[in-house]
Amino acid sequence: MAGWLWLRCLFGPSLHRIHRPPQQPRPEGRAGRRGWDYLPRSLERHTDNILGWVSLWWGCSIYDWDCSTRLLTEQFATLDVAILRNLWCILDLVSGITCSLICLRVLVGWGRWRNPEYLQFVSILEETRRNHTPNNKKKLASYDFDFSHWPADFSWKEVRQKKQTKFSKGGVSLLKPEPKHRGATDSLLNSVRTLPCHIISYLVAHSFGRRMLYPGSVGLLQKAMRPMLQQGQARLIEEYDGQRNKLISCDGNEIDAMFVDRRGERGPNGKTLVICCEGNAGFYEVGCMNTPLDGGYSVLGWNHPGFAGSTGVPFPQNEANAMDVVVQFAVHKLGFQLNDIVVYAWSIGGFTASWAVMSYPEIRALVLDASFDDLLPLALKVMPESWRPLVTHTVRQYMNLNNAEQLCRYQGPVLLIRRTKDEIITTTGPEDIMSNRGNDLLLRLLQHRYPKVMTEDSLRAVRQWLAAGSQSVYIGYEVDDDWCMSVLQSYQTDRETPFPWSVGEDMTAEGRRQLALFLARKYMRNFETTHCTPLPISEFHMPWKL
Template identity: 85%
Template structure:
């Protein structure tokens, strides 16, 4: 038994923290803390450091291998006679690393804290009972070893297509000469280059949080944030398996048993392109007393895979299924809250699950393409357009217009990320285009050219005082606007788009357009990455 346990310690996960004490007393000197960082013994600490450096050097050599191989080829070193001595050297290094790993396993086996952790992990793998899961949740360790808590296979949903998730498709091609064989051959290099760009630096530029180097740099901060969620908020960490096989790292904080008006509402949070639930937008609804479910993009922290649009949609789908079928929430009790690029998965969620109660988009955009063109040379325009539309088509506005429920857009007036010309030009903020697309779809008879000019004038206001001045300048009567919308809704009960405003005078349409714009969008005078305070978080207006 002891030898088997040592063998498991040899290949066991790295242990980072003990969140809560179990039956054993706390180690001496830690009595005042609810949790503590795992302290490896000297042998384990040094051997772990050696293996860590070896892993880093392997990663570095892997990514630089094309350059290394090119150099060796030019120097004439790639031949059997010259490579043979190096193969013996590599074999010696591998044997030494294996010996170091055995010593690390021995050091872990001699540590009572790690030994108890491995015992609990093995018991949980054999029997995934609530009692064993609760014990295992007291530890923070490599998430790849965490047993799966929920899989998309546990639920059959006939309204979704292949694999349980509606497929995302690139823009349709037009028939005609463009589809000829000659044109396909001519554009083949463009397709190849687009694929290489999307699967190399393009994906990493779009989602820098998926870069391993950044995650290593942020690891102490992420571990601290996770400890806070578990130890202060009694958060529950779960592993979900999506239909593409990716494992999604989630954190759930349950407030249903607490006093307060918001505990029965679940807020599902969708993070930005370098955001993690450990330190991201989860904190805003938590401060408001909501039940909160956060998750990490594929390839971020404990989640596996890469964050391409289809993988993102698959992850969001299993998160919603988990919330409904495992956590026991109804779709009409769920609010989806997203920050920045998280608006893509959020808009996909409400498009695919229209019964969801509401959507809040903070510092989000209408379409990725204008922002991608902003950071690339003009000569690359056709290539960037093809790459985005084919592999990274984050068409938030198109998805949002397929949702019938309440929506709130939060615009950062000093946003430096989703503006196409700079934070000083508030009219280049792509949140404006998202609002206009939504209003034009839902209220096409109201959003005439004159109404659009009035709304754009309101959007160009750089402060609350200027905004109020524009609003009062058009003499908007809120009570009248509300009564018009309520009367239309009572008479027809029709889904969007509405025909309200078709028999209205020019002045009435402008008033109604400004009234709706202020209901659908709120300004927050700050930059893109400033955390949203709970005072700025509201459940969207509903007629």
């Protein structure tokens, strides 16, 4: 038994924090705290530090070996001698590092084996793997450890086995750019001519392009933020009784999710689930989950593929696959109906949010904060003008975040929150509010839903309202809210048709302008701040519904 425990300690995950001691009194000196950081004993702590330095040294050694290879090749007259010497250096380096790592790992296991807190943790982890019961899972949830060792709580296969869904081997469906129609010969010649561009686009997208678009997936940034993320996760679990879950998407990625259940609390909002979609450097531990939590809603947050505990890389297909399993988990595991779910997204999270409401039209409502209509104009802004064809091709083929196109396929209530001092999703700068791509998202939505209302005169009036950023234009056009509401209600009662509506075809130009401004004001709210300011609960509202 002792040998078995030692092996579990040797190969077990790193333990970071103990949230609540399962059926065990708190150690002395910790009586006033709900949780505490795991304190390894000196042997484990020192050997862990050494392992960290060895890892850093190994990375430097790889670079040093590459440089030495070039030097030796230049120094020796024959290439065979250089190869033999380099092979000898490689074998000597690898054997030395391997022996050192084995010895250090044994010392780490020995230090853990002598720590009662780690022994109890590894025993609970093993018992949960053998028997994944709610009681064992509750005990395991008392610990924060490497998420790769966390047992899976839900998989997309559970839904697929029950009924036919839209899953396919390659993942859920995405909207693709419409192909240009060419003849057979032209298509072949064009494919040959554009092959170098395809290769370069692929390399750009899978190297620095993806990291520029989603900096939160960069390991160095995650390492720097780890203390903050651990603190945020402890707050969600210890103060809000959050439940951490591992979800397996249809592409095999493991998605790190956090659920806070408010259905048993008093208040009108607990029965509504808000699914949060974070920004390109956002994590649920410290992200937009806090806004609906302050409002008393039940909340489900998740991390992008490649962020924190989630595996994979955040390309659009992987993002959609992850969002799909999150929605399925909310419905089939947590017991929410789609019409009880509101999707709330910040910034680039608008892509997965708009995909969700497009794919699940029964979802109750959508709230998009500081989001944009299309990634391409923002990508062109930060890249050299000479790269324009390459950037366009790369975005359309590998990073096509077409939020507006997806949003227009949703029939439900929508609220857009525009940051009037936004410096990220503007194409010319925060001082030019008309370059905010949230304006384009609003106009695309209104033009799709109310094409007869959004004439040229109406568009000019809405753009004036967007440029002013205040109610002066609205008051200047003397918009009659009661009249606009009665017109829309009358149309809805007579027809009850899905969007797009034909309301406005028999109106005067003045009536269309009033109705356009009324709708713009209902669909968009201004928030006088910058892009990264947390949204207070006072600015979080359910979307307007006729």
